[in-house]
Amino acid sequence: MRADCANCFGLCCVALTLTASSDFAIDKDAGTPCPHLADDFRCGIHARLRPEGFSGCTVYDCFGAGQKVSQETYGGRDWRSARDTAGQMFQVFPVMRQLHELLWYLTEALTLPAAEPLYAELREALAVTEHLTALPAGDLADLDVSAHRDEVAALLLRAGARERAAIPRRDRRSRRGADLIGARLRGADLRGAELRGAYLIAADLRGADLRRAELIGADFRDADLSDADLTGALFLTQAQLNAARGNAATRLPDFLTRPPHWEPSRSGSG
Known part of the structure; x- marks a missing residue:
């Protein structure tokens, strides 16, 4: 595949x-x-x-x-x-x-x-x-x-x-198909979030915790995933990563590859 x-x-x-x-x-x-x-x-x-x-x-x-x-x-x-x-x-x-x-x-x-x-x-x-x-x-x-x-x-x-459901979270609102274009989500706790089909174009997701978040069909074009944690993210694809920005500190599932256009590091950047 x-x-x-x-x-x-x-x-x-x-x-x-x-x-x-x-x-x-x-x-x-x-x-x-x-x-x-x-x-x-x-x-x-x-x-x-x-x-x-x-x-x-x-x-x-x-x-x-x-x-x-x-x-x-x-x-x-x-x-x-x-x-x-x-x-x-x-x-x-x-x-x-x-x-x-x-x-x-x-x-x-x-x-x-x-x-x-x-x-x-x-x-x-x-x-x-x-x-x-x-x-x-x-x-x-x-x-x-x-x-x-x-x-x-x-x-x-x-x-x-x-x-x-196995992830303990306070916020269980569905963000399926949500308009999060340009959203300021830096450092957000999105563990187990439902982001199926969400529009995350140019969203600031630096340092966000996306472990076990459901990302099927989410649009990550130009989203900043620097320092974010996507280990265990559900239904994440290489194409979604390729459309986004990130760095060497972005944590990814083992079966996906860090895109070559991502920056070496942006930890601590404002």
């Missing part, structure tokens, strides 16, 4: 729409290759994406859907050499990406001790999702992935609630 660009046909560089903004330097329609996509399906400016105005590309994560579609669904036939597959392939890729994201969350949920009473349901949901990823291309293109995602989301919500 990790991206392997060497075995992908640059699908995220073609299938997705880009809108000129602070995240992307250009407008690009879905199905149109990015002008920086090389003949070998590599990015021609990969080492310069941020200074070239493509920071959005550095935070995108397909959860391994790219190589799955390229090498398994289409058996290694790329959209350039088999152009009759191109349109369908670009339709299948976003569907596979959603399925792989669900696999990521379900796999994590099966490691949560408090969610043990739900393990049988979680395993079944995982098996169903894995089965869907193996469907033929035509079936994937027609799949109602939103309906499946809603079912899994409800199960994940129950699993997260059980895990968060």
